[in-house]
Amino acid sequence: MYIPVITKIKITNGILVERDLPKPGEITTAVGDKVEPSQKIGSTKVSYKIINLGNKFRLKRGLSFGNTVSKGAVLGSTGIKKFKAPFKGILYKNDLGSCYFKSVSQDYWLLPGVWGEIVDIKEGISVLLKTQTKDMQFVASTPGFVSGELIVFPNPSELLEMEYLNRYLKFASGKIIYVGDCLSPMVLERAAALNVGALLVGSASAHMFDEAKRLKINLGIFSGFGDMKTPSSVYFELNEVSHRYVFFYGDKGKLSIPLPVGTEEPKTKRKVLKFVKKGIDVQIFISKAYGSYGIVDRVTKSSIFVRLENGEDIVEVLPPYIFAIE
Amino acid sequence: MSKLYVYFGVSATYSLYVDKDSKPKFDVFRYAYSHQLYRNHFSEEEFNQEVVNLFIKKYKAKETGLEKQFIYQSKLQDNLGKDSWFPIIVNHLNITTRQGNYVIPADFSTDYISNLSIFNDIPLDNVSEFGVPMPLKPSKDIVFMGDLVIKMDPSKYLFLLDLISTVGIYSINLDQKCEYILRKPLVDMKFPYTAVSLGTLVNSPGPTSCLIETSVGTKQLVELKENDLVFIPLENMSVARIVVKGQSIGSVDTKIRGGVLGVVIDTRYKSGKNSRALVKSRAVFISRIKEGLSKI
Numbered sequence: 001m002y003i004p005v006i007t008k009i010k011i012t013n014g015i016l017v018e019r020d021l022p023k024p025g026e027i028t029t030a031v032g033d034k035v036e037p038s039q040k041i042g043s044t045k046v047s048y049k050i051i052n053l054g055n056k057f058r059l060k061r062g063l064s065f066g067n068t069v070s071k072g073a074v075l076g077s078t079g080i081k082k083f084k085a086p087f088k089g090i091l092y093k094n095d096l097g098s099c100y101f102k103s104v105s106q107d108y109w110l111l112p113g114v115w116g117e118i119v120d121i122k123e124g125i126s127v128l129l130k131t132q133t134k135d136m137q138f139v140a141s142t143p144g145f146v147s148g149e150l151i152v153f154p155n156p157s158e159l160l161e162m163e164y165l166n167r168y169l170k171f172a173s174g175k176i177i178y179v180g181d182c183l184s185p186m187v188l189e190r191a192a193a194l195n196v197g198a199l200l201v202g203s204a205s206a207h208m209f210d211e212a213k214r215l216k217i218n219l220g221i222f223s224g225f226g227d228m229k230t231p232s233s234v235y236f237e238l239n240e241v242s243h244r245y246v247f248f249y250g251d252k253g254k255l256s257i258p259l260p261v262g263t264e265e266p267k268t269k270r271k272v273l274k275f276v277k278k279g280i281d282v283q284i285f286i287s288k289a290y291g292s293y294g295i296v297d298r299v300t301k302s303s304i305f306v307r308l309e310n311g312e313d314i315v316e317v318l319p320p321y322i323f324a325i326e
Numbered sequence: 327m328s329k330l331y332v333y334f335g336v337s338a339t340y341s342l343y344v345d346k347d348s349k350p351k352f353d354v355f356r357y358a359y360s361h362q363l364y365r366n367h368f369s370e371e372e373f374n375q376e377v378v379n380l381f382i383k384k385y386k387a388k389e390t391g392l393e394k395q396f397i398y399q400s401k402l403q404d405n406l407g408k409d410s411w412f413p414i415i416v417n418h419l420n421i422t423t424r425q426g427n428y429v430i431p432a433d434f435s436t437d438y439i440s441n442l443s444i445f446n447d448i449p450l451d452n453v454s455e456f457g458v459p460m461p462l463k464p465s466k467d468i469v470f471m472g473d474l475v476i477k478m479d480p481s482k483y484l485f486l487l488d489l490i491s492t493v494g495i496y497s498i499n500l501d502q503k504c505e506y507i508l509r510k511p512l513v514d515m516k517f518p519y520t521a522v523s524l525g526t527l528v529n530s531p532g533p534t535s536c537l538i539e540t541s542v543g544t545k546q547l548v549e550l551k552e553n554d555l556v557f558i559p560l561e562n563m564s565v566a567r568i569v570v571k572g573q574s575i576g577s578v579d580t581k582i583r584g585g586v587l588g589v590v591i592d593t594r595y596k597s598g599k600n601s602r603a604l605v606k607s608r609a610v611f612i613s614r615i616k617e618g619l620s621k622i
Contacts, residue, residue: 002380004357004447007367137366139444206440224444226437254366272368272376285448291441320338320356320447323363 001299002273005324006137006283008222008234010270011259013132016119017247020126021110022046027121034261035112037245041127042110049087049103054078057099065093068104075101113147113245114258133247133256136234138220141250142213146197150257151177152242172196176218176248176255178238181229183208183219192217198248200238200255202230203291218250223283228291231325232309233281274324276304281325284317293325328387331508332378333397333405334358336418337446337473339377342508343385350512351385352503354476357447397507403427405507411519412464413506414489415472418446421489422472423462450474463492469521471501478502480615483524483587484608487555490529491596493574497583498524498590523562523585531595532573538582538589539567550593555611557618558591560584587618 021027025044035041059065059076069075073085089103116131151172172194179187183204188211191199198218203226212219222230237257247256274280280296284306294306294315303316328345339355355377359370374396382389397405399417406413406424415422419430419442430450432439442448450473470486478500490496499521505512509519528536536548538558550556552573560566564584571577572593582589 002355004364004373006363010367135366139362140440206435206437209440210435224437225440252366253362270367272364272373273380285441285445320449323445323447 001276033118045105046108051101053099055097115260136255138253141220143251144218147247148174148197150246203228285321329393329511340504341381362444416474417472469499480612496527525585525587526582527590530572530575534572537569558589560588
């Protein structure tokens with residue numbers, strides 16, 4: 001008896017990643033260089049904050065546009081409202097008469113975020129890197145792209161998810177967070193408020209998936225819709241790379257984790273179908289264990305018996321309600 | 327020369343193997359390609375090739391001289407022929423006939439249906455959840471096939487009956503291996519096409535009376551109110567005469583044959599306002615089908 005294989009984790013070599021500066025600057029690496037995730041390979045000057053003061057802003061006597069002023073200094077007023085510099089910055093006026101206050105430019109460092117080799121450079125703008133990744137497959141995902149630090153919450157309890165979001169994540173903005181087996185409405189709402197980069201879960205209801213799309217939150221689901229666990233192999237791998245810089249490709253349905261140079265993808269041909277025998281990992285879709293994972297315990301002429309992940313229950317399954325997992 | 331015909335359905339793959347020495351063999355592999363599940367690992371072509379290889383292995387066919395022909399879902403209508411049969415292919419959330427493709431209305435806000443869009447191999451088990459799909463206008467000899475009917479249960483029989491809303495008397499049949507779609511080599515080799523007879527459907531919305539007279543002379547008069555559904559046992563291969571009088575069907579006197587469901591007299595209004603009332607009666611109808619099947 002043969003069944004299809006759902007590949008959950010896959011190592012891929014030769015992936016091309018482009019890293020670019022937010023505005024033209026200097027690239028300090030060369031084609032052929034081997035680089036590491038946190039190595040500085042380019043830089044530019046970037047002003048991170050800008051405040052529009054409008055065209056009714058009146059500059060304080062003694063100051064002029066183009067001056068650099070310190071944090072806390074009074075710069076002028078709009079009507080009777082005085083404006084104090086919230087950060088060190090520069091005042092300027094555009095052609096239409098609107099006044100702006102922007103922070104002084106700071107260094108922006110271009111980091112590869114991955115291990116790899118520089119294969120091309122657009123001088124002063126970007127680099128193209130060849131790298132290798134471990135890809136974790138989503139069965140469903142919202143279509144966005146984001147890269148950022150991966151945070152992995154412990155799996156067991158929904159209550160803990162909220163605890164982690166509220167207490168331990170002071171800077172959740174832009175982070176890619178694995179929040180557990182099943183996505184709860186509270187976690188989704190909180191993640192939206194914290195401007196989380198992406199949420200990763202074992203499962204979510206179809207309604208929650210639609211909600212994530214509505215709230216414009218990137219969401220990747222590893223197992224299916226409803227209440228299903230994350231495959232233990234996926235959770236184990238995520239845990240191994242917690243705090244690593246990762247890439248969420250919603251449109252391609254995968255999470256890519258950069259790997260050090262030298263990690264080779266397996267040479268054996270990837271299987272499309274697998275012969276069902278004792279010991280293979282499976283996911284099953286029968287009513288009493290819908291979407292559950294387990295291991296084939298025994299195979300008879302007409303049935304497959306699967307020991308569920310809890311280790312105790314054995315259930316009888318027949319194709320097409322069973323898939324091999326790799 | 328041996329031939330392998332494969333139809334790649336939406337959630338299952340069907341095959342026919344013939345060679346000059348043996349009878350035609352049919353087989354169904356209960357899976358099909360899912361873009362969501364496999365896109366990052368292998369293409370649809372690679373998946374289909376592996377399934378074809380599996381069939382070749384199973385039939386112990388020799389690759390040399392093996393003529394292969396593939397039928398894809400997108401070209402299914404081209405393979406439905408122009409004979410007296412009216413094939414209705416009920417696949418994963420869609421129905422294909424010679425007249426066109428119809429979508430089975432489903433609520434994608436439910437987890438069950440959303441999962442079917444990923445794990446498309448999982449059959450529709452709870453068909454009673456679905457509304458009555460687009461009414462079809464079939465010719466006399468209907469044959470149901472496709473992924474939904476590979477494994478039947480009472481709710482699926484009712485679902486198939488729901489599909490036919492056009493008034494008339496129909497012979498209804500079941501083809502669980504899509505032999506109709508794959509049968510081209512059989513036509514060449516003059517093998518007859520046979521489907522399992524489900525019996526006769528008398529589709530007569532509104533009050534109806536039927537007199538059934540079997541070939542051994544027994545007579546049975548059935549009087550039905552509107553929105554009812556009954557099953558009169560009539561064995562497969564048995565022929566009977568039926569005289570039907572009904573509000574919408576008028577007066578009909580014709581010969582019918584039996585099958586798994588016998589004679590199905592259906593007085594339901596399957597579209598319009600009245601059809602909503604039928605939802606309440608579904609459980610009753612399903613238990614009648616169950617009861618009828620248990621007598622076979």
